[in-house]
Amino acid sequence: xxxxxxxxxxxxxxxxxxxxxxxxxxxxxxxxxxxxxxxxxxxxxxxxxxxxxxxxxxxxxxxxxxxxxxxxxxxxxxxxxxxxxxxxxxxxxxxxxxxxxxxxxxxxxxxxxxxxxxxxxxxxxxxxxxxxxxxxxxxxxxxxxxxxxxxxxxxxxxxxxxxxxxxxxxxxxxxxxxxxxxxxxxxxxxxxxxxxxxxxxxxxxxxxxxxxxxxxxxxxxxxxxxxxxxxxxxxxxxxxxxxxxxxxxxxxxxxxxxxxxxxxxxxxxxxxxxxxxxxxxxxxxxxxxxxxxxxxxxxxxxxxxxxxxxxxxxxxxxxxxxxxxxxxxxxxxxxxxxxxxxxxxxxxxxxxxxxxxxxxxxxxxxxxxxxxxxxxxxxxxxxxxxxxxxxxxxx
Amino acid sequence: xxxxxxxxxxxxxxxxxxxxxxxxxxxxxxxxxxxxxxxxxxxxxxxxxxxxxxxxxxxxxxxxxxxxxxxxxxxxxxxxxxxxxxxxxxxxxxxxxxxxxxxxxxxxxxxxxxxxxxxxxxxxxxxxxxxxxxxxxxxxxxxxxxxxxxxxxxxxxxxxxxxxxxxxxxxxxxxxxxxxxxxxxxxxxxxxxxxxxxxxxxxxxxxxxxxxxxxxxxxxxxxxxxxxxxxxxxxxxxxxxxxxxxxxxxxxxxxxxxxxxxxxxxxxxxxxxxxxxxxxxxxxxxxxxxxxxxxxxxxxxxxxxxxxxxxxxxxxxxxxxxxxxxxxxxxxxxxxxxxxxxxxxxxxxxxxxxxxxxxxxxxxxxxxxxxxxxxxxxxxxxxxxxxxxxxxxxxxxxxxxxxxxxxxxxxxxxxxxxxxxxxxxxxxxxxxxxxxxxxxxxxxxx
Numbered sequence: 009x010x011x012x013x014x015x016x017x018x019x020x021x022x023x024x025x026x027x028x029x030x031x032x033x034x035x036x037x038x039x040x041x042x043x044x045x046x047x048x049x050x051x052x053x054x055x056x057x058x059x060x061x062x063x064x065x066x067x068x069x070x071x072x073x074x075x076x077x078x079x080x081x082x083x084x085x086x087x088x089x090x091x092x093x094x095x096x097x098x099x100x101x102x103x104x105x106x107x108x109x110x111x112x113x114x115x116x117x118x119x120x121x122x123x124x125x126x127x128x129x130x131x132x133x134x135x136x137x138x139x140x141x142x143x144x145x146x147x148x149x150x151x152x153x154x155x156x157x158x159x160x161x162x163x164x165x166x167x168x169x170x171x172x173x174x175x176x177x178x179x180x181x182x183x184x185x186x187x188x189x190x191x192x193x194x195x196x197x198x199x200x201x202x203x204x205x206x207x208x209x210x211x212x213x214x215x216x217x218x219x220x221x222x223x224x225x226x227x228x229x230x231x232x233x234x235x236x237x238x239x240x241x242x243x244x245x246x247x248x249x250x251x252x253x254x255x256x257x258x259x260x261x262x263x264x265x266x267x268x269x270x271x272x273x274x275x276x277x278x279x280x281x282x283x284x285x286x287x288x289x290x291x292x293x294x295x296x297x298x299x300x301x302x303x304x305x306x307x308x309x310x311x312x313x314x315x316x317x318x319x320x321x322x323x324x325x326x327x328x329x330x331x332x333x334x335x336x337x338x339x340x341x342x343x344x345x346x347x348x349x350x351x352x353x354x355x356x357x358x359x360x361x362x363x364x365x366x367x368x369x370x371x372x373x374x375x376x377x378x379x380x381x382x383x384x385x386x387x388x389x390x391x392x393x394x395x396x397x398x399x400x401x402x403x
Numbered sequence: 404x405x406x407x408x409x410x411x412x413x414x415x416x417x418x419x420x421x422x423x424x425x426x427x428x429x430x431x432x433x434x435x436x437x438x439x440x441x442x443x444x445x446x447x448x449x450x451x452x453x454x455x456x457x458x459x460x461x462x463x464x465x466x467x468x469x470x471x472x473x474x475x476x477x478x479x480x481x482x483x484x485x486x487x488x489x490x491x492x493x494x495x496x497x498x499x500x501x502x503x504x505x506x507x508x509x510x511x512x513x514x515x516x517x518x519x520x521x522x523x524x525x526x527x528x529x530x531x532x533x534x535x536x537x538x539x540x541x542x543x544x545x546x547x548x549x550x551x552x553x554x555x556x557x558x559x560x561x562x563x564x565x566x567x568x569x570x571x572x573x574x575x576x577x578x579x580x581x582x583x584x585x586x587x588x589x590x591x592x593x594x595x596x597x598x599x600x601x602x603x604x605x606x607x608x609x610x611x612x613x614x615x616x617x618x619x620x621x622x623x624x625x626x627x628x629x630x631x632x633x634x635x636x637x638x639x640x641x642x643x644x645x646x647x648x649x650x651x652x653x654x655x656x657x658x659x660x661x662x663x664x665x666x667x668x669x670x671x672x673x674x675x676x677x678x679x680x681x682x683x684x685x686x687x688x689x690x691x692x693x694x695x696x697x698x699x700x701x702x703x704x705x706x707x708x709x710x711x712x713x714x715x716x717x718x719x720x721x722x723x724x725x726x727x728x729x730x731x732x733x734x735x736x737x738x739x740x741x742x743x744x745x746x747x748x749x750x751x752x753x754x755x756x757x758x759x760x761x762x763x764x765x766x767x768x769x770x771x772x773x774x775x776x777x778x779x780x781x782x783x784x785x786x787x788x789x790x791x792x793x794x795x796x797x798x799x800x801x802x803x804x805x806x807x808x809x810x811x812x813x814x815x816x817x818x819x820x821x822x823x824x825x826x827x828x829x830x831x832x833x834x835x836x837x838x839x840x841x842x843x844x845x846x847x848x849x
Contacts, residue, residue, distance in 0.1 A: 127594070159631035166629040175597055176630065180621055186587040187622060190594020197550070197576060197600060220587030227582070380632040381667055383690035 042070040046340065052269035054279065057257055059264035059293070062282035066274040070342040072118060076273045077333045077343075079117075080110040081352050083134040084330060085359040086143060087303070090133065090150060093363065094307045099150045102179075103164045105303040106134040108271075111329035112237060112297050113138040115276025116205060120284060125195070127175040127188045128207035130165035131237075131301075135207070139174040141167065143359060147366035155369040159376065173202075182208060182215030185234070189221045192232035192292075203231040203287045205280070211242025213256050222292065226263050229291035233283045234260070236296045237270065243305040244314045257296035264290075270297030271327040300327065526709045532702040534676035535565045538683035539603065541712065543573055546601065549687055552579040552588055553605030553642075562607050563643060563702050589615035589640070593622045593692075596636045601687060609644030609696065610656040623692045624667035639686045641695035645736055645786055646834050648700070652822035655830075659696055659763050660792040670763040671717055672696040672735045676706040678761060681715025689717060696763070698736045720767035726756035728848055729780040732771060732797060734760045737784045737835060744840035753844060763793050766800055775801060779810040780847050784835055789817040811847050816840065 047065045054061035087107040093099045106113070113134040116126070128135050133146055141157060149156025150164055158166050158177075165179040175191060178184040188206025195202050212218065213236050225232040236256040240247050247254040257265030264286070268279040279295055286293045300323045304311025311320070337343045343351075529537070543549045551566055557580040560567035570578040581588040585606065592602035606612040612619065619640065626634050646655040659670055669691050673679035679697070686693035723738065724745060733741045738759050745755050756774055760767060775781055781801055785794040794815040801813050816835045823833055 125598075157631065158629055158633070161631055162629040168630040168633050170630070170633040175594070175634075176626075178622070180617055183590065183617055183621060186590025186618065187594035187597070189587065190591035190596070191598060193591055194595040194598040194600045197595070198598075217584075217586045217590065220582070220584035221591070223582055224584065224587055224591065228579075380628045380630075382669070383627070383635050 041074075042342075043072075045069055046073075048274055048336065050269065050272055050275040050278065052272065052275065054275070055257065055267035057255075057260070057265035057267075057294075058262075059266065059286065061266060062278050064278075066278045068118075068274055068277070070340070073274075073333060073336055073340075074342060076111075076114050076118070077330065077337060077348065078351055078355065079114045079138065080273070080330045080333065081355045082143070082358065083107070083110045083113060083137055085352075085356050086133060086137065086146065089147070089359050089363055091303065091307065093147075093150065098367070099164065099307075100152075101163055102130065103150070103307040104131040104305065105307070106131050106301065108302040108323070108329070109237060109239060109299045110134055111273040111332075112235075112270050112276055112299055115273040116235075116280045118273070118277040119280035120203070120205070122172050123200070124202045124284065125173040125175055125188075125191045125204040126207070127184050127191060127204065128177070129181065129184055129209060129212065130177070130179050131209075132165070132167045132177045136167040136169060136174060136177070139169050139172040141169050141172075141174070143362035144365050144369075147363050148369050151366055152371060153366060153369040154372045154376070155366065159380070160372045161376065161380070182212040182217050184208065185212070185215070185218050185221045188234070189225050189230055189232050192225065192230035193228070195231055196228070201288055203233055203284050205233045205235055207235045207237055209242065210236060210238040210240065210247050210254075210256060211245070211250065213238075213259060214242075214251060218259075222260050222263055222294075225292040226260075231287040232292045233280075233287050234263075234292060234294045236294065237299055238296050239299050239301045241301075241305070241314065243309065246314065255296075257294050260292070260294040263292050263294055265294040265296065267296045267298065270299030271329045271332065273329060273333060526707040528705060528707045529676060530702065531673075531676045531679050531697075531704045531706075532563055532565050534680040534706075534708060535673075535683050535697070536567060536569070538680035539566065539687070540569060540572070542684055542687040543569065543577065546687075548599060549601045549603065550577045550579065550595075551603045551605065552581050552592055554581055554583055554607045556580060556605050561605070563697075563699075565697075566605070585611050585614040586618060590618040590622065592638050592640075593618055593626070593636055596638045596692075597626065597634045601637045601639075603639045603641065603687060606640065606642035608654050608656075608699075609642045609658040610653055612640065612642065612658060613656075613661070616661070619662065619668070619694075620665045624665040627667055627691075635690045636692045637687075637690050638692045639683075639695055640692070641683075641686075641697060643697045643699040643702070645696075645698040645700065646818070646823050646830065649825055649827055649830055650699070650823075651825050655823035657787045657792070657818070659694075660787045660795075662694060663764050663793060663796060668692045668694055668764065669717060670694045670696065671761055672698075672763055674698070674701060674735050674738045674759055674761070676704055677708050678715050678721060678759075680708060681713055682717065682761070684712075685714045685717045688714070693717065696735065700736055715761075718762045718765060718767055720770040721759040721761050722756075722770065723759050724755065724757040726754040726778070728754045728778060729756065729782060729844055730771070730774040730778045731755050731757045731782045731784060731840070731844070732760050733757065733784040734763065734793070735786060737786050740835060740837050741784050741840055744837035744844070747837065747841050748844055751841075751845075753848060755844060760797070766797060768800060768804060771797075771801065772805055775805045776808045779808055781809065781813045782840070782843055782847055783813065783815040783817075784840055785815070785817050786834060787817055788820050789815075790820050792817050814843055814847055816843055 045067050046069055047067055050064045050066060053064055084107050087105045090099060090103060090105060094103045117138045122140065126135060126139060136146060136157065144155060145157040146167065149158055149160060149162060149167060152160045154160050158168060162177065165177060167177040168174060175187065185206055185208055188204050192204040195204060208218065238256055242250050253259065257267045266279055269275045276297065283293050283295055302320055302324060334348055337348060338345060551569065555562055556566040557570035557575060557578045566578060589604055592604040595602050623636055623638060626636055644656060644658055659672065662668065662670060671682050671686065671693060673682045673695065682695060686695050731741050741757055745757060748755050756778055758770060758774055783794040783797055785792055787793050794817050798813045798815050816839060818835065819833045821833055824830055
C-alpha cells in the first residue's frame with residue numbers, strides 16, 4: 009500500500025500515520041465534509057453516438073466522494089451479507105447480487121433527485137439502498153419478514169420504494185422497459201421536469217420490447233433514459249455470444265447513446281447528469297455502463313463456468329469501484345487509510361446490526377396472504393353459499 | 404357498491420337485488436294494448452303455473468309497486484338477436500310515470516333486451532359503441548388523469564369507433580395513437596398507472612393482447628401485491644373479442660379463459676349498451692386493474708339508456724329474465740342466443756331464469772346462488788372453449804358451493820375446442836346455437 013501511495017501525484021502528500029492523533033491538531037485533516045468543488049478527470053473517455061460526449065472533467069467535492077465510499081462500502085457489505093445468509097438458507101429462491109456494480113447506483117443518485125424515477129430489473133438491492141432504502145427493510149424483505157419493504161411478499165426481485173420514486177424490482181427480463189416508458193410518459197403528461205432512468209442488462213438488450221419502447225420514447229420525446237448495465241454476461245452467455253452488435257449504446261439507432269465506464273462513480277455521475285439534461289430537452293438517450301459483477305448471475309450460479317477466476321480477480325484488482333474511490337480519497341487527502349478502514353468497520357457493524365434486527369423480525373401473518381390483492385373500493389368478497397359464511401375478503 | 408363520490412348524483416341501480424326482469428319498453432309495448440285504468444286488473448290476472456311461479460318470485464317485493472301483466476296478453480315475440488330497438492311510445496312512457504325507485508317486473512317471453520333503469524321516462528337511444536364512448540368521455544371529462552392509448556384510437560377514431568371524436572376534444576396526449584407494439588404500450592400504460600394516471604388501454608382485438616400477456620399477468624395483476632400495497636394499477640384494458648363473422652381463427656379468440664387465472668385483476672363482460680356504459684365507467688373509477696371484454700358482434704346493438712349518470716356494479720350479475728325451472732348463466736353475445744332459445748322454451752312451457760353473469764372474475768356467487776337455490780338446475784352457456792373456459796370455472800364454483808341445492812348435474816355448453824374456421828357454416832357449428840340450448844334445457848328439466 010505504501011508503494012502505491014508514493015506513486016500518487018499529489019503534492020500535498022503527508023506521511024502516512026497510524027493514528028490521526030499523532031498529528032499536531034493544527035494540521036490534522038478533517039475527514040472531509042468539505043463541499044468546495046474539486047474537479048477530477050475520468051480515467052476512460054466517453055464514447056458517444058449521435059451526440060456530443062460530455063466533458064471528462066467531473067465537478068465533485070470531498071464530501072461527495074466520501075459519501076460514494078461509504079455508500080458503496082455499505083452496498084458491498086450488504087451483498088456479501090446476503091451471500092452468507094443465502095448459504096445459511098435464510099434467504100431462499102433467487103438472489104441476484106450487485107457487488108462490483110455499486111458505482112452505478114451511487115453515481116446515478118449523485119446526479120439526480122428523489123423525484124426522478126428509477127426502475128430496474130431483479131438485481132435491485134443496491135439500487136433500493138441508493139434510493140434511501142433502509143438496510144433492515146432490505147434484509148427483512150430478503151428473509152421474507154413483515155418488516156420488509158414489500159411486507160415480505162415480494163422477495164429479492166421485488167423491492168420498491170414509492171416515496172423515493174423507486175419502481176422496482178422486476179423478475180421478467182426486459183419487462184421493466186415498457187414500464188419505464190410509462191413512467192416517463194406520466195412525467196411528460198404531468199409536465200413536471202423529471203426524468204426516468206430505466207435500467208436493464210446486456211441480456212435484456214436483445215428483447216424486442218426494448219426496441220418497441222425506444223421507438224415510442226423517441227416518437228413522443230419522452231424523458232426516458234435507458235441505461236444498459238453491461239456486465240458482459242447474460243447469466244452464462246457472454247455478450248459476444250448473444251449479440252451481433254455488442255455496442256449497446258448504438259442500438260438505439262436514431263436515439264443518441266453514450267458509453268460510460270460503469271466502474272467509475274464519477275464518470276457515471278457525469279453521464280447521468282448529461283443524460284438528464286438531454287432527456288428533458290431532446291427526448292430519450294441510451295447509456296451503456298461498462299460494468300462487472302463479481303458474483304455469478306444469481307446465488308445458484310457459481311460464476312466460474314463461463315469465465316475464469318483470473319478474469320474476475322483481474323477486474324477486482326484493476327477496476328474495483330471502491331478501491332478506485334479509496335485511491336482518490338487518499339490521493340486528495342480527504343481521508344487517511346485508517347479513517348477509511350474505520351469507516352468500513354462502521355459500515356460492517358451497521359450491516360451486521362441490520363441483519364440481526366431483520367432476523368428477529370416476525371414473519372407475515374397468515375391473513376396477509378389475502379391482503380393487497382385488490383384495493384378495497386368495491387369490497388371484493390368471496391362468500392360461501394349462504395352469504396353467512398364469509399370465505400375470504402380479498403382486500 | 405359504487406365508487407364513493409359526492410360530486411354528482413348517480414342513479415343507483417341495483418338490478419340484481421331486485422328482480423328487474425323486463426325492460427321498461429316491453430312493459431310499455433304491452434301497455435299499449437290496455438287502457439290505463441285497466442292496469443290494476445291486469446296485475447291481478449296471472450297466467451297459470453308459470454305465472455304462479457312468478458308470483459312467488461315477486462313475493463319479496465311490494466306488490467303494489469309491481470306491474471305483472473299476464474303472459475298471454477303480450478304481443479307475439481319479435482325475433483331480435485341484435486339491433487334491438489327500444490321502441491317505447493312517447494305517450495305511454497309519459498303516462499306511466501315510473502320513478503327510479505319503483506321496480507318494474509313482468510314475466511314476458513320476449514325479454515330479449517337488457518333492463519334499462521326505471522327512469523323518469525326520457526332517455527336517449529344509442530348503439531353500444533356509442534354507449535362505450537359516452538362512458539369514456541364522461542370519465543375523461545370528470546378526471547384529467549384518465550387517458551386512452553391504443554392503436555388508431557386517436558385520429559382514426561378507433562377501429563370500432565369507440566374513441567371517435569375524443570382525440571379532437573382531449574388532444575393527442577390524452578388519446579394516444581400508439582405504434583403496433585402491444586407489449587410495450589400495455590407495459591407503458593401500467594407504468595403510467597403506477598404513478599397515478601388512469602390509462603384505458605385498448606387492444607384492437609383482444610387476441611392481440613396475447614402479445615402483452617407478460618405485462619398483464621406479471622405487472623398489471625401482481626404489482627399491487629408484490630409491492631406490499633405501495634402501488635395501485637388503476638388501468639382498464641378493453642377490446643373486442645369473441646367469434647365474429649368469419650374473421651378467421653386468430654381474430655376470433657376468447658381471452659377471458661386465458662386471463663381468468665391471473666391474480667389481482669377483475670374481468671367484466673358487457674352485453675348491452677346500458678351495461679356497457681355502466682361497466683366502462685365503473686372500471687375506470689376502480690382502483691384495481693379491470694379487463695373489460697366487449698364483443699365484435701354487439702357493437703351495433705341499439706338501446707335507450709338513461710340521461711342521468713349511472714354506474715353498474717363491477718361484481719354483480721344481471722338478472723335478465725327471472726324464472727322458476729332452470730337457471731341459465733351466460734354472458735356477452737351468448738346472452739342473445741339464450742334469450743332467443745328462451746322464447747322457444749317459453750312456448751314449450753318452460754320458465755327459464757336467465758342471468759347475465761357480467762362479472763367474470765370474481766363470479767357473483769350471491770346472485771347465482773340465490774338462483775340455484777330457487778331452480779335447482781343450472782345450464783351454463785358460454786362462448787369460451789370447452790377446456791379451461793369461464794364455464795369450466797363456473798361449473799366448479801357452483802358444484803363446490805351449491806352442490807346440495809342441485810337436482811341435476813351442472814351442464815355447460817361451450818364452443819368447440821377448435822380454432823375458429825373461416826367457412827361460415829363451420830363457424831356456426833363451433834359456437835353454441837339456440838337450438839342446442841333448447842335441447843339442453845329440455846334434457847335438464849326431465
